[in-house]
Amino acid sequence: MSGPLQGADPPRIHTLANGVRVICDPVPGLQTVALVVATGRGARWESRRESGWSHLLEHMVFKGAAGRSARQLAEAIEAGGGQMNAETGFERTVFHVRTLPEGLDGASALLSDILLRPTLDPEDLKRERRVVLQEIAEAEDAPDDLVFEMAQEAAFADQALGRNILGNTASLKRADVAALRDWRRALYAPDRLVVVASGAIDEDDLLRLAERDFAVAGPEPSPSPAPAPASFTGGIRTDDRDLEQANLVFLCPGLAATDPDAWAAQVFVECLGGGMASRLFQEAREARGLAYAVDAWGEFWSDCGMVGVFAGCEAASATELAVLAAGQMQDLAESPREAELARARAQLKAGQFMAAESLLTRAEQAVHQVLTHGRLIPISEIAARIDACDAAAVRRAGARLLESGLAAAAVLGPGAAHPAAQRFCETMKAGTSPGPAMA
Structure with missing residues (x-):
C-alpha cells in the first residue's frame, strides 16, 4: 500500500521478452544503489506438505550458485562494498543488495546466479535444514514472536495464511534436492520476477544488465494455480x-x-x-x-x-x-x-x-x-x-x-x-x- 517518492511521472515499467519486469528509479545526489529482485510468490502457494519450502529455498540459493561457494558469493558482494539479504513472505520472496554504483554490475550477475543457477547440493541441504529448524526453535522461545504465529493460526485455520512461513520438521524433511529444483522453477518463474534499482543508477545501464542477467530465465514447466481464496475463520x-x-x-x-x-x-x-x-x-x-x-x-x-x-x-x-x-x-x-x-x-x-x-x-x-x-x-x-x-x-x-x-x-x-x-x-x-x- 506504499509508494516511492515520485512526481507526476513515475518510473517506467519495462518488460523483457520472457516476462521479467524491470524498473529504474534514479535518485539524484546519492552515491549508492539498492537493487531488488522479487518474485510474486511465497508461502501461500505451499500445500501443508510443502510448508516452509519457499523459505528453505531462499536459504539454499545462498549456499552456492554458478560454480561459486557460499563464501565466494558473500565475498563477491562485500568486495564491492555491498550488503545482501533476502526475505520470504506469504505472497512474495525478495532478494536485495545495497552497493556502490560500481558494484551494481556484479550484484546483478550474482542475484541472477542465485535465483536461476543455484547449486542445491544435498549436503548443503542437510545442514541448512538444521539451521531452519533452529530458527523455528528460536522463534518458539520468543513469546512476543510466537504469540503472533498462534493468533494467525487461529485466524486462518487450516490454510496457508495460518501456517508458519518457516514450516515444520515434517514438511522440511520432505524437501529433497529434486523437489527444491522443481519448486525453484515455479517460484522464480520469469513472468513473476520484478527487478528494481533505486539510487545512483542510469536506466540504460540497468536495462543492459537486466537483459544480460534475467532475460535468460526460462518459462515455468507447467502452470501453477493461484492459491485458494483465504477465509478468516477466527x-x-x-x-x-x-x-x-x-x-x-x-x-x-x-x-x-x-x-x-x-x-x-x-x-x-x-x-x-x-x-x-x-x-x-x-x-x-x-x-x-x-x-x-x-x-x-x-x-x-x-x-x-x-x-x-x-x-x-x-x-x-x-x-x-x-x-x-x-x-x-x-x-x-x-x-x-x-x-x-x-x-x-x-x-x-x-x-x-x-x-x-x-x-x-x-x-x-x-x-x-x-x-x-x-x-x-x-x-x-x-x-x-x-x-x-x-x-x-x-x-x-x-x-x-x-x-x-x-x-x-x-x-x-x-x-x-x-x-x-x-x-x-x-x-x-x-x-x-x-x-x-x-x-
Missing part, C-alpha cells in the same frame, strides 16, 4: 508459560490491498493504535496503566487482510485490556473524531515521504505496487487517497472490518491471562461497546 489459541507478563494478540478480518477502502482501513488502524496519541496507547497505558506495550497494525494481502492489536501486560489486567481493545475498535468504527483522523492522515502521509528517503524501501515499495496493482503509483496519488479518508470513509471501513463479528485471539503467558482471549472474541461477536469511550 478462533482462540493459548499457551501456558511461566512468564512475568502475558503476551496478547487480538485479530479481526481486514481488507485486501486493492480494496477501495484499504486506505481508510489503514487510517482506522492508525487511529486505533498507531502511535503515542492513539486510542489504545492513551487509554490502555496512559489513562489506566494496563500495559507498557500496546499497538495496532494491519496486514493487506492480495485478496484479504487482518487488523490486529498486540499488548504485553500483567495477567491480572489481560481481560480488562481485551474488553477495552474490543470496545475501542467498535467505538472507532461508529464515532471517529476529526482530530484523530487528521493526526492519522498526517502520520500516514509522513510515513510515505520518510520511507521514500530509504533507497531499499523505495525499491521494495515499487516491487509491491507492480506485483499488487500492476503499476507504479505516484506519491501524490497516494497522498490524495489518504486525504480522502474522512469520517464517513473510516466509518464505512470500520463497519466492514467488524461486520462479521469474527475474531481471533492468542494469549501466551500465565494461565490467569487466558480468559482474555475468549472475552475479546465474545465482545466482538456481541457488537457492543462496553465502557466509556475516550474523552
Whole structure:
C-alpha cells in the first residue's frame, strides 16, 4: 500500500521478452544503489506438505550458485562494498543488495546466479535444514514472536495464511534436492520476477544488465494455480508459560490491498493504535496503566487482510485490556473524531515521504505496487487517497472490518491471562461497546 517518492511521472515499467519486469528509479545526489529482485510468490502457494519450502529455498540459493561457494558469493558482494539479504513472505520472496554504483554490475550477475543457477547440493541441504529448524526453535522461545504465529493460526485455520512461513520438521524433511529444483522453477518463474534499482543508477545501464542477467530465465514447466481464496475463520489459541507478563494478540478480518477502502482501513488502524496519541496507547497505558506495550497494525494481502492489536501486560489486567481493545475498535468504527483522523492522515502521509528517503524501501515499495496493482503509483496519488479518508470513509471501513463479528485471539503467558482471549472474541461477536469511550 506504499509508494516511492515520485512526481507526476513515475518510473517506467519495462518488460523483457520472457516476462521479467524491470524498473529504474534514479535518485539524484546519492552515491549508492539498492537493487531488488522479487518474485510474486511465497508461502501461500505451499500445500501443508510443502510448508516452509519457499523459505528453505531462499536459504539454499545462498549456499552456492554458478560454480561459486557460499563464501565466494558473500565475498563477491562485500568486495564491492555491498550488503545482501533476502526475505520470504506469504505472497512474495525478495532478494536485495545495497552497493556502490560500481558494484551494481556484479550484484546483478550474482542475484541472477542465485535465483536461476543455484547449486542445491544435498549436503548443503542437510545442514541448512538444521539451521531452519533452529530458527523455528528460536522463534518458539520468543513469546512476543510466537504469540503472533498462534493468533494467525487461529485466524486462518487450516490454510496457508495460518501456517508458519518457516514450516515444520515434517514438511522440511520432505524437501529433497529434486523437489527444491522443481519448486525453484515455479517460484522464480520469469513472468513473476520484478527487478528494481533505486539510487545512483542510469536506466540504460540497468536495462543492459537486466537483459544480460534475467532475460535468460526460462518459462515455468507447467502452470501453477493461484492459491485458494483465504477465509478468516477466527478462533482462540493459548499457551501456558511461566512468564512475568502475558503476551496478547487480538485479530479481526481486514481488507485486501486493492480494496477501495484499504486506505481508510489503514487510517482506522492508525487511529486505533498507531502511535503515542492513539486510542489504545492513551487509554490502555496512559489513562489506566494496563500495559507498557500496546499497538495496532494491519496486514493487506492480495485478496484479504487482518487488523490486529498486540499488548504485553500483567495477567491480572489481560481481560480488562481485551474488553477495552474490543470496545475501542467498535467505538472507532461508529464515532471517529476529526482530530484523530487528521493526526492519522498526517502520520500516514509522513510515513510515505520518510520511507521514500530509504533507497531499499523505495525499491521494495515499487516491487509491491507492480506485483499488487500492476503499476507504479505516484506519491501524490497516494497522498490524495489518504486525504480522502474522512469520517464517513473510516466509518464505512470500520463497519466492514467488524461486520462479521469474527475474531481471533492468542494469549501466551500465565494461565490467569487466558480468559482474555475468549472475552475479546465474545465482545466482538456481541457488537457492543462496553465502557466509556475516550474523552
